[in-house]
Amino acid sequence: MRPTTLNYPVNPDYGNGACCRRITVDAADGQVTAYLTDTFHEMRCTVNHDGEIITAISGETIRIPTSACPGAVGQLRMFVGLPIATPTREFYRGTLAARHCTHLLDLAVIAVRQCGRPYGTTRYDAEVPDETSGETTMEIRRNGEQVHRWLARDGRIAAPAALRGRTLERGFAAWASEIFDADDFEAATILARTWLIAIGRRYRVADAAGQPASMNPQMFGRCYAYSMPNITTAVFTGEPERNVPPRI
Template sequence: MRPKQLNFPLNPDYGTGATIRRVSLRAQSHRVDAHLLDNFHEMRCSIVHDCSIVTAITGESVRIPTTACPAAVHQLQSLVGLPISTPIRDFYAGGIARHHCTHLLDLAVMAIGHAPRPSTEILYEAEVPDELELPVPMTIWRNGRLVCRWLVRQGAILEPLELRGRPLGTGFAAWASLVFEQDQLEAATILARTWLIAIGRRYRPSQAAGRPARDNPEMLGRCYAYSTGPVETAVMTGEKEAHLHRLQREA
């Protein structure tokens, strides 16, 4: 579920821009490299495998919102030894994601999912416009080709009609895993995650540098940085929002 409100200074330019997230996946023999970039985050993750199980995993937090985030990289080691055929839902069962950086875990899961595939390179770009009064069109592109376009209002899909009423927050994974096949599910998940972080566009987190992370009570328990222990000493990094330009897309 997306928080309803964050305790940051408001962004007076909200309503004029969009949240853009890019995810690249590069599969080679026995290795997959993944990279994530959006308005508020940049992260990398690489997995090594023997065509059966994950034998090694590394992660890097480049741009992150709190000082606790970099330590979440170590949580990825819990994935070493898992079969590369592990169903996606198993990586998130039982609230496991709350012990990870959500974005790093997503990257790792996607990388593992591409391990059994032939060598390939994929680039996703998702875009969620600032939402004010009217519904907004959310899109995701795969190597420049449109995969999904949803018209969304307050976290629920309005169009296409066959998805009307489907939520992007709580319950998304359950219904999406039944509706979409592998590649489309991957794209849909990235698009839903982009909607999740798009709330950040409403604020100026760069003006909250040094403030305790626990000043945002709605975030408590949602991820590693906001879990008991790390959140007690975590402060906001005050990273300035990155404004990404659209990549070239097919008409």
């Protein structure tokens, strides 16, 4: 579930912007690199493979919210040796996701999906405007072409009619994986994740630099940085917001 409140100073400019995320995936011979940049994060994941299994995987955290986040890079090594055809759900089963950086894990899964596919570049651009009236129109494009455009309110899709009432929170993957094909499910997941982090736009996160991450108990257990023992020493980096991806 998305946290309802976070212990940061309120952002007086909320309502005049959007949370944006861009993911670029470059597939070449034996290697796929996925790069993410959004309002609050910037990171990269590279997967090497022999056409059948993952032979190496590495990550880089460039712009991150807590001092503990870089430690999650080493967690990716548990995927070395897995078949590149491993179903997406296997990367998230049980409590496995909480052992990783949420966004770095997502990048790794996206990169693995591209292994063995035709070489080239795929780019996703997602945007979730500030929810000032209780609803927002969120959108994601793949290589410039619209894939999904949803009106959302209180964590549920209000339109299009075929998706009305569908959740963006816990239970999202279950219904979305049944309705969409693999590529459109990937796009849907990126858009839902962008909505998840968009709550950060309500706050001035840069003002929390140096403060303990434990000041936000609603986040406990959600990811690597907010799990024990990392949460006991993690502090906020105070990285300012960056509207790196262009508005859709």
